[in-house]
Amino acid sequence: MNGTLKRAAIACLVMFGLLMANVNYLGAVKADDYRNDSRNKRAFFARYSVDRGWITADDGKTTLAKTVDTKSEFRFEREYPDGKMYAHVLGFFAPESSRGIEAAAGKYLDGSHPDLLVRRAIDFISNEPPKGASVDLTLVSRAQKVAYDQLRASGKRGAIVAMNPKTGAVQVMVSLPTYDPNTLALPNKGKVADAYNKLDADEQHPLLNRATERTYPPGSTFKVVTAAEFLEDDPSRGPETMVAAPQVLDLPQTTVGLPNYGGAACGGGQVTLRYALERSCNTPFAKFGMELGWDKMREQAAKFGMGEPVPFTLPVAKSDIGPEEELAALAQLSIGQRNNQMTPLQMLLVAAGIANGGTVMKPYLINKVVGPDGGVLDEASPDELSEAVSADVADKLKQMMVSVVQAGTATSAQIPGVSVAGKTGTAEAGDAPAPHAWFIGFAPADDPEVAVCVFIESGSAGNEATGGHTAAPIAREVLQAVLQSK
């Protein structure tokens, strides 16, 4: 029987050989397929096994996003204490995606950044859950709250952004309507998908960060850019230069003219540049645009950062003055209409550039990144984005913008004891009956610490909304809040 027993032994050997070959095939060849199969919940579990770094503001004193150890299957859950107020900045950490700072600084937060490699190795060996680095934002929580409350109080839609013009550190970023990121951070794919789909289908677009992700016609706030090129074009021009300001400007090749706001007259038809900006007369600036030509307008716009998406911590839509068309179009884009489309962040950079003597600083949100052991891994270093105008022209523009607040359309932005510079905008929003209301400005004018852009979306503040009445008072509160929190 030994012969057949040996053959039976060979059969056993073959069986074990097959099992071993198959286990190797599964564990080495097919492993990636199985690991990445969407029905395999393990990737999903792994997402919650990291002690994700916190997100803070005010130099670490205010917690915006924290990680809670639930000791359950999904061990570390994400919570946003003031979720709605910071939703568009923080974004969310959802089961299958992330957005905002959660995405932008994701590698730091989940500890997968190369700078955290050593730390991860230590955690791996000591069998600790991997720990991410904390991210401190440049936001000023007090001002953020003021901006959020101001915008929310009257049920308005829109965005407020503020930054330090000297560094580019963003101090406020609010977008409304907003959403609660806590509902999207649950470790439950089904619930999150439902919540997301509901938000996504909402026609008010609460998921949209209006400060950076969408462009709107900037209206009269753009006159600052037109004025900048007008002054740059001839150094002898200044605030007191007399300019033609007809009641209606004839547009070449069309039968319609371009009137001032509400068809009003602008002084006596010949006014100073300062007066034209104070009153926000349309005709002089439309005329400048046509005289300067599309190329020069385009060049000046580009110096403020337009034509390319502004480099920023979060995704930004491209702001642009539009393509080269007939002269009539050029006249309209010079006063911020037609195809002229700007993000509120871009208009903030216009104000900030003027505030900073013509130099536009690159905006940023991350102040510093602190490792799990307390060591600073990365710290913001302010960087120039562009040289928008000469220091001389910046000074002239500043003087005129101060006048706008003192005696022009933006008197409601005045702060007692502080000189504020600003410019309002009231832009036709396509066929909608109600206009968009804008305000850009900075304070204190002589040594600016904060630049702001307030944007109120068409229809959310009534048909009579104007930059001066609707946006400027909010801007005042925000400017004041930032200045007071210094």
Add this chain to the structure above:
Amino acid sequence: MTATPGVEVAPVPMTAKRRGAQLFMLAFAIVIVMGAYASVGLGINGQIPAGMLTYGLGLGGLMLAAYLVLARFAPWADPLLLPLVTLVNGIGLVMIYRIEQTGQGGASATNQLMWTALGVVMFSATLIVLKDHRALQRLTYTLGFVGLGLLVLPLVPFIGKEINGARIWIGIGGFSIQPSEFAKLALVVFFAGYLVAKRDVLALAGRRLLFIDLPRARDLGPVLITWGFSLAVLILQKDLGSSLLLFGTFIVMLYVATQRTSWVLIGVLLFLGGAILAGQIFDHVAARFEVFLNPESPELYDRELGGSYQLMQGLFALGSGGILGTGLGEGHPKEIPLSFSDFIFAATGEELGLTGLMALLMVYALIVERGLRTAIAARDPFSKLLAGGLSFILAWQVFIIVGGVTNLIPLTGLVTPFMSAGGSALLANWILIALLVRMSDAARRPPPQAIQDEGLTQVFQR
């Protein structure tokens, strides 16, 4: 004892007992298991579990007792069998402990340790009571009836219980017992005794077809009867695994006994016939095959009954474990339904990786190899056939369940020997090992040496 005419006695070289080596390897196995316990605790919450000493020392004490019984009652036994089985049993305990920590219902490490203790008692009792395994040969037909009786017991009303769709349990007191595990042992003994008696007849050649000598038609009886019983198990109890296990083992034992390849061919044909027939008649058999061919199909994955969900969860676990595994306590065995019983191999694969699975398969292969070596070294046909049959049924069972879980073959539920939670299987398998140990003791015991070299009267010392 003198050499009986007709039975060849090969000259056996003097074997060493190697008891010291066995004790050392036993200690080594216990150390590995205790290390694994500690690793589970560290993996789950960074602490060495409080139960480590209880479980570790408990298992260590049990195995020491088993060792002492073995050293006393089967001193020449194979030194590897007990340490190898201890290792697999211990790893199984650790995995069940680990799965219990996830809160999956049905996994209880304390119960499993209790059953292991009972298993060791059965092991010891078998060694103590059964001084000579050839005594079993006299019980051939009794055991045959006992085996069949145990097999049909779950079908008896009131006693039988249906769990997870298979009617293979009986309820006694608060316990569920799976009699087929014991039936398996009794039937292998029966097959061995029966085949030794009838092998000369069964080996007679009938008609020659192509290159194969077919057996005589009238000798087909036993094969057909076993086939019929296997089909009955499959049909009445919906137990695909046991059906395949018994039939396959019978065919191999028949082949070993008669040395006729034609029996294997007949067996394979009968199996294919039975499988196709069952596939045609029963949806659950067809479903298994469908799942085997295309487990990843979303439609099968989502199918509530007879779908591929469990299989895929096992494969996901294996894939996620990859080469080195996640480490004990760091995987997600809870995702796999029945991860503590049928799918314990997949759960182990996630945490120990393919490296750990290779080691486990190697240990199983070594146990089988030691058993087959015993069969070859055994001195009488009954022992050869019994040792060969018991070794093969162990290998065959590992192949059926591990192959099923890894989708090498269609999945049929069976217990992973010594690892899966379940008392009946543990007890039966410990008895199986005791029988192998008993036979290896007999096989390795040096033949009687003549102390006097002269004269007609010879005195032997055993």
